Amino acid sequence: MYSNAINLLAILILISSFILIANKRQNAYISTFRFQSLLLALVSLLVSVRSMLSNKKFDEVIIIFCLIVLFKVVIIPIVLKRTSKKVEYTVEKDFFINIPVSMLICCGLVVLCWHVIYSIEGINNSDTRNYLIYSMSVVMLGLFFMISRKKAIGQIVGFLVIENGMFLAAMLTTEGMPMFVELGLFFDLLTAVLIMGIFVFKINDTFDSIDINKLKNLKG
Amino acid sequence: MIVSVLKLLVQIMLILIIAPFFTGVIKKLKSKFQHKIGLSVFQPYYNLIKLCKKDLVVSSVTSWIYNVAPYIYFMTSLFAVLCLPVVHQLIGPAYFTDLLVIVYLLVAGRIFMALAGLDTGSAFGGMGSSREMLVSALVEPALFVIIITVSSRTGIASTNVSSIYEYTLSHTEAAFSPINLLLFASMLMILIAESSRIPVDDPSTHLELTMVHEAMVLEYSGRHLAFIEMGTHIKQLVFMTFMANILIPIGFNIENIFIGLGIYILKILAITVLVALVEINTVKLRLYSIPNFAAIAFIISVLGFLTCFILK
Numbered sequence: 001m002y003s004n005a006i007n008l009l010a011i012l013i014l015i016s017s018f019i020l021i022a023n024k025r026q027n028a029y030i031s032t033f034r035f036q037s038l039l040l041a042l043v044s045l046l047v048s049v050r051s052m053l054s055n056k057k058f059d060e061v062i063i064i065f066c067l068i069v070l071f072k073v074v075i076i077p078i079v080l081k082r083t084s085k086k087v088e089y090t091v092e093k094d095f096f097i098n099i100p101v102s103m104l105i106c107c108g109l110v111v112l113c114w115h116v117i118y119s120i121e122g123i124n125n126s127d128t129r130n131y132l133i134y135s136m137s138v139v140m141l142g143l144f145f146m147i148s149r150k151k152a153i154g155q156i157v158g159f160l161v162i163e164n165g166m167f168l169a170a171m172l173t174t175e176g177m178p179m180f181v182e183l184g185l186f187f188d189l190l191t192a193v194l195i196m197g198i199f200v201f202k203i204n205d206t207f208d209s210i211d212i213n214k215l216k217n218l219k220g
Numbered sequence: 221m222i223v224s225v226l227k228l229l230v231q232i233m234l235i236l237i238i239a240p241f242f243t244g245v246i247k248k249l250k251s252k253f254q255h256k257i258g259l260s261v262f263q264p265y266y267n268l269i270k271l272c273k274k275d276l277v278v279s280s281v282t283s284w285i286y287n288v289a290p291y292i293y294f295m296t297s298l299f300a301v302l303c304l305p306v307v308h309q310l311i312g313p314a315y316f317t318d319l320l321v322i323v324y325l326l327v328a329g330r331i332f333m334a335l336a337g338l339d340t341g342s343a344f345g346g347m348g349s350s351r352e353m354l355v356s357a358l359v360e361p362a363l364f365v366i367i368i369t370v371s372s373r374t375g376i377a378s379t380n381v382s383s384i385y386e387y388t389l390s391h392t393e394a395a396f397s398p399i400n401l402l403l404f405a406s407m408l409m410i411l412i413a414e415s416s417r418i419p420v421d422d423p424s425t426h427l428e429l430t431m432v433h434e435a436m437v438l439e440y441s442g443r444h445l446a447f448i449e450m451g452t453h454i455k456q457l458v459f460m461t462f463m464a465n466i467l468i469p470i471g472f473n474i475e476n477i478f479i480g481l482g483i484y485i486l487k488i489l490a491i492t493v494l495v496a497l498v499e500i501n502t503v504k505l506r507l508y509s510i511p512n513f514a515a516i517a518f519i520i521s522v523l524g525f526l527t528c529f530i531l532k
Contacts, residue, residue, distance in 0.1 A: 004396065004397065004398070007398050007531065008398045008401065011398045011402065011523065011527060014523065015402075015520065015523065018516070018519055018520075018523075019516075022512060022515075022516055099512045099515065100511045100512060100514075100515040103512075103515040103516065103518075103519050104515070104519075106519070107519055107522050107523075110523070110526065111526065114526060114530065129530075130530050130531065133530060
């Protein structure tokens with residue numbers, strides 16, 4: 001039952017990254033990221049409740065659950081929404097690769113992850129292997145999302161999705177990392193997003209657009 | 221032998237009686253969600269009776285295809301749903317059928333409808349036919365991946381309906397596994413595309429540039445149109461039956477046939493609620509966005525297929 005639920009949540013996280021790749025609007029990127037973070041929070045809640053029930057003592061992972069809800073579901077999406085409101089783009093019109101083809105490429109990436117992780121010897125627990133496959137695929141999809149979007153907001157969301165994937169891998173294979181590592185990661189992430197948001201403003205000011213292709217132009 | 225024939229007759233009667241009801245339920249739910257009173261759930265039956273009473277108007281330039289297409293469409297849909305028994309006690313006559321046969325029976329009906337749309341020579345008919353075949357071709361890969369997944373689970377990798385039903389009977393708890401949920405989501409999207417429902421096509425519009433299925437059957441009237449509408453109701457039921465019996469097999473292994481039928485109808489009603497919810501929450505897609513829709517359905521089914529091997 002437990003492993004079924006975790007498997008389901010991990011697959012839903014993977015599907016939410018597919019939905020992200022099919023999206024065209026900046027607000028939709030941010031809502032999808034919020035949804036994905038909510039699923040991630042649910043995973044950490046399940047992990048912590050299970051370990052609390054089996055060990056009969058307090059588990060730190062529940063604090064991580066609260067932190068995910070606070071940072072990734074509330075603060076970061078609000079910061080991103082504010083950033084995207086101030087720059088005028090709402091719809092991405094031109095992609096490097098159109099959506100059906102990029103969906104197929106992503107499908108290939110999932111198969112690749114599956115193949116690579118199956119060929120690693122020494123992973124004996126089949127559940128751990130599944131979780132690794134899902135979370136590695138989320139990381140790969142985040143990378144692909146970053147390179148397939150031209151607008152800077154898309155790149156920030158891609159970065160956050162990569163981080164979500166790594167977090168999922170850490171959470172599911174180790175049943176929660178030490179508290180200090182997690183705290184450090186969260187503050188790192190928050191400052192990264194704030195700095196990137198400021199960068200987006202600056203790029204928008206200087207080039208009148210957040211299209212990263214325009215960064216190649218010379219500016220006197 | 222007599223028992224087999226009897227089972228077949230029971231199944232035919234059942235399908236003909238219940239198929240229009242679910243279309244009526246979807247329409248009623250849609251109106252309820254929009255705070256309207258809405259038509260009665262039995263309105264599709266009244267429509268069919270009214271159409272049967274009316275005269276036929278047949279253009280003088282059409283060939284024989286125009287006259288036989290409605291009957292072929294109706295019969296192929298009916299045969300397809302006969303291949304997929306509604307409860308497992310009625311499986312007798314379906315022993316030799318195959319899921320691939322069901323897919324191609326539906327495609328055969330669709331091809332005749334497309335030809336009939338071209339036959340009248342009107343601009344709308346041709347446009348509708350071309351769009352209908354496009355949608356059909358786009359969702360077919362997803363459908364095939366679902367069929368392959370469902371059949372590869374059985375152990376003997378057979379697409380035979382009876383072996384899949386036997387596997388489902390002994391694994392009714394699989395309804396809550398991630399594989400089934402993924403396949404269910406993909407199948408819901410295929411159902412929406414194949415039964416011409418809102419994100420892909422709007423069944424209630426006659427606006428020139430947006431209609432797909434309606435444009436194809438624009439020239440039909442009277443008895444012919446009644447057969448086409450009945451065929452559409454039945455085709456919708458084929459996909460719903462697949463979802464209810466194979467993908468969410470809760471209560472599928474109950475021995476009493478009447479309780480089994482009751483549970484089947486409840487499950488179909490649950491699916492119609494889902495379809496109605498999708499219809500009121502989305503707008504019709506542009507024709508050029510339909511490949512994206514189909515791509516998502518395909519990806520979800522491929523993920524289900526991969527999960528089937530990962531979770532082994």
